[in-house]
Amino acid sequence: MRILVTVKFTPDLQSNRSFTDGAVTRTADDGSMNELDENAVEAALQLVEAAGSGEVIAVTVGGPDAVSAVRKALQLGVGRAIHVSDEAVAGSDVFGTARVLAAAVRRVHEEAPIDLVITGMAALDGLTSMLPTALAVELDWAQLTLASSLSVLDGVATIERHLPDAHETVTAPLPAVVSVTDEANKPRYPNFKMIMAARAAVVETWSLGEVGVDPVSVGAAAARTVVVSAEPRPPRDPQIVTDTGEGGRLLADFLLERGLA
Amino acid sequence: MTRVAVLVERHGDHVAGPTLEALTLARSLGEVVAVWLGGSPDSEAVAALGSYGASEVRVVAPALRLPAALAAALGAATADADVVLVDSTFVNKEIVTRLALATGAGVVVDAAGASIVDGRVETLQTVFAATWNVQTRIVAERAIVGLRPNTTQAVAVSGAPVAAVVAVDFEPPTTREGVVHVEAVEASDGVPLAEAPVVVSGGRGTGGDYALIREFAELLGGAVGASRDATDEGWISHEHMVGQTGTTVTPALYVACGISGAVHHRGGMQASGTIVAVNLDPDAPIFEIADFGVVGSLFDVLPDAMARIREVRGA
Numbered sequence: 001m002r003i004l005v006t007v008k009f010t011p012d013l014q015s016n017r018s019f020t021d022g023a024v025t026r027t028a029d030d031g032s033m034n035e036l037d038e039n040a041v042e043a044a045l046q047l048v049e050a051a052g053s054g055e056v057i058a059v060t061v062g063g064p065d066a067v068s069a070v071r072k073a074l075q076l077g078v079g080r081a082i083h084v085s086d087e088a089v090a091g092s093d094v095f096g097t098a099r100v101l102a103a104a105v106r107r108v109h110e111e112a113p114i115d116l117v118i119t120g121m122a123a124l125d126g127l128t129s130m131l132p133t134a135l136a137v138e139l140d141w142a143q144l145t146l147a148s149s150l151s152v153l154d155g156v157a158t159i160e161r162h163l164p165d166a167h168e169t170v171t172a173p174l175p176a177v178v179s180v181t182d183e184a185n186k187p188r189y190p191n192f193k194m195i196m197a198a199r200a201a202v203v204e205t206w207s208l209g210e211v212g213v214d215p216v217s218v219g220a221a222a223a224r225t226v227v228v229s230a231e232p233r234p235p236r237d238p239q240i241v242t243d244t245g246e247g248g249r250l251l252a253d254f255l256l257e258r259g260l261a
Numbered sequence: 262m263t264r265v266a267v268l269v270e271r272h273g274d275h276v277a278g279p280t281l282e283a284l285t286l287a288r289s290l291g292e293v294v295a296v297w298l299g300g301s302p303d304s305e306a307v308a309a310l311g312s313y314g315a316s317e318v319r320v321v322a323p324a325l326r327l328p329a330a331l332a333a334a335l336g337a338a339t340a341d342a343d344v345v346l347v348d349s350t351f352v353n354k355e356i357v358t359r360l361a362l363a364t365g366a367g368v369v370v371d372a373a374g375a376s377i378v379d380g381r382v383e384t385l386q387t388v389f390a391a392t393w394n395v396q397t398r399i400v401a402e403r404a405i406v407g408l409r410p411n412t413t414q415a416v417a418v419s420g421a422p423v424a425a426v427v428a429v430d431f432e433p434p435t436t437r438e439g440v441v442h443v444e445a446v447e448a449s450d451g452v453p454l455a456e457a458p459v460v461v462s463g464g465r466g467t468g469g470d471y472a473l474i475r476e477f478a479e480l481l482g483g484a485v486g487a488s489r490d491a492t493d494e495g496w497i498s499h500e501h502m503v504g505q506t507g508t509t510v511t512p513a514l515y516v517a518c519g520i521s522g523a524v525h526h527r528g529g530m531q532a533s534g535t536i537v538a539v540n541l542d543p544d545a546p547i548f549e550i551a552d553f554g555v556v557g558s559l560f561d562v563l564p565d566a567m568a569r570i571r572e573v574r575g576a
Contacts (some may be wrong), residue, residue, distance in 0.1 A: 036506065093367075094358070094368075095361070095362065121506060122505070122506070124505060124525075124528070128354060128370050128371070129351055129354045129355075129370075130354055130355075130357075130358040130368065130370065133328060133354075133355045133358040133359060134358050134362060137358070137359055137362045138362075141437070142437035142438050143328060143329065143355075143437075143438060144438060145328070145355060146351060158441075162499070163351070163352060163446075164350070164446065164453065164455070164500065164508075165445065165446055165448075166443050166444060166445050166446055167443070167444045167446060168326065168440055168442065168443050168444075169440070169441050169442035169443075170327070170438050170439065170440050170441065171438070171439050171441050172437050172438040172439070173437065176437075181506060182506045183499070223400075224361075224365075224366070224367030224368070224399060224400060224401040225367045225368070225369060225397050225398065225399050225400065225401075226397065226398050226400055227395055227396070227397055227398075228383060228396040228397065228398045229394075229395070229396045230388075230393055230394070230395045230396075231393065231394055232392060232393055232394075233387065233392055233393060233394050236536070236550055236551065236552050237552075238548055238549070238550075238551045238552060238553070238554055239552070239553050239554070240543075240548055240551070240553075240554040240555075240556060241554070241555055241556070242543070242555075242556040242557065243555050243556060243557025243558070243561060243562055247539075247555040247556075247557045247561065247562045247565065248555075248561065248562040248563065248564065248565020248566040248567075248568070248569060249565055249566070249569045250555065251537060251539070251553065251555050251562060251565075251566045252565070252566040252567075252568075252569035252570045252573070253569070254537070254553045255481075255514070255537070255566075255570070256569075256570065256573055258535065260459070260481075260513065260514045260535060261480075261481055261570045
């Protein structure tokens with residue numbers, strides 16, 4: 001079983017999260033891989049462990065910061081890390097990113113065939129959830145997305161897909177692109193030995209030229225959308241009361257005054 | 262004139278609220294058609310779509326489930342459209358990604374609005390857990406926009422002509438994927454969580470007792486939500502989970518009861534119109550984003566609040 005996992009560096013969200021399981025406290029050099037990608041790494045590791053042999057390869061696309069995403073994947077136990085880094089990638093929309101990732105997947109696939117590409121269900125910064133589908137289309141592979149479970153038997157992948165109106169079971173022959181939800185598994189925590197090993201591991205850095213992508217076909221200039229303006233929303237101005245017997249009434253009055261109740 | 266196609270969402274035979282909102286927004290962009298995928302609309306649905314501005318209802322009859330097939334069907338029905346509007350659900354995001362790759366369209370999902378500026382679609386979104394407002398211009402000639410529910414007020418057109426029903430010729434493509442089993446999820450009573458104008462959610466502070474949460478939701482005409490903690494405990498089914506990986510909600514009113522407001526939960530509700538929180542812990546992060554908060558027990562506060570609302574309504 002040879003599995004490639006795509007991971008993304010997400011800068012903001014992680015900084016104000018906290019662990020409940022009392023495990024590793026993250027420091028700056030632990031990096032900030034999109035948390036939902038941990039489920040993708042876990043799914044890949046579990047499949048390879050169950051198969052008894054194979055390899056998990058983590059790939060990320062982005063600027064110098066992005067390397068910490070694959071470092072995190074190394075800490076979790078992937079065997080090889082690739083960072084596609086090129087100035088021309090900056091400003092890519094989801095279609096540009098998918099094009100670059102697909103090119104990297106194809107290069108790895110040519111070295112030796114890949115059975116699955118596994119991704120997280122979304123990145124917690126942008127949260128558009130569009131990348132897994134775009135990657136499947138770019139590769140022209142089967143799309144098995146939003147998997148809350150994943151199994152592979154005799155060259156066929158099977159997922160369960162929990163949609164609001166139905167729970168589906170969907171199958172496709174390998175190779176396939178699978179996105180897993182946070183219901184799919186419980187990601188492991190890196191231990192000290194893995195953290196130290198990941199620090200020493202070599203991350204391969206590939207340019208666009210090395211994966212055969214024309215720089216003008218990606219990046220800001222090729223993006224189909226541009227941000228015209230971005231501004232912080234005004235913070236809410238909370239009225240907080242402590243209940244001394246009047247809390248319920250005050251809450252009701254707040255709603256009634258605003259026509260909300 | 263800009264041609265706008267709206268993908269119809271429905272509950273059984275009924276047109277869903279977000280579609281009426283999308284049709285209302287579509288009218289401000291140009292000439293509107295509705296696209297019905299799977300089966301055929303009854304006369305009531307056609308009337309509803311017409312009264313919110315669709316001049317045509319294009320029907321693609323085959324029942325489809327896979328994103329690849331649905332995208333092909335939507336593409337067949339919208340070949341002449343400059344703008345395609347859909348409800349911003351996980352499934353629709355997959356469908357429009359494929360449609361965009363097939364047509365070269367630019368895509369914005371989770372939009373709170375759209376307008377035409379100098380011949381191109383511009384959208385408004387709130388991002389980074391609703392802490393930023395972003396205006397995005399779709400520079401591609403064709404645009405696809407996924408709209409969040411409750412961001413446009415649905416308004417019918419008085420005296421709208423009856424929409425014409427047009428069958429779209431469509432042969433489903435062969436797909437690599439196959440759906441081998443489908444188990445329908447029983448629809449909960451009332452408005453679906455994602456579309457509800459009011460959401461009352463309970464978390465760890467409920468201790469698993471949702472009676473007051475349900476009662477308050479019913480009183481306010483809303484849906485019941487939950488935090489990840491509560492669904493993980495098995496207190497309430499996963500369909501009720503509000504959060505970045507569960508259901509993202511943007512109701513006019515969000516009431517968080519016994520929910521601390523972990524970052525994942527906030528990301529799924531922070532764009533709500535008015536946020537009210539009840540929590541025993543004065544340091545709960547939910548209070549940072551609340552418009553009104555009560556530090557106290559939901560088991561004291563909710564009964565008093567409901568009594569007061571009933572008293573005023575009855576007066």
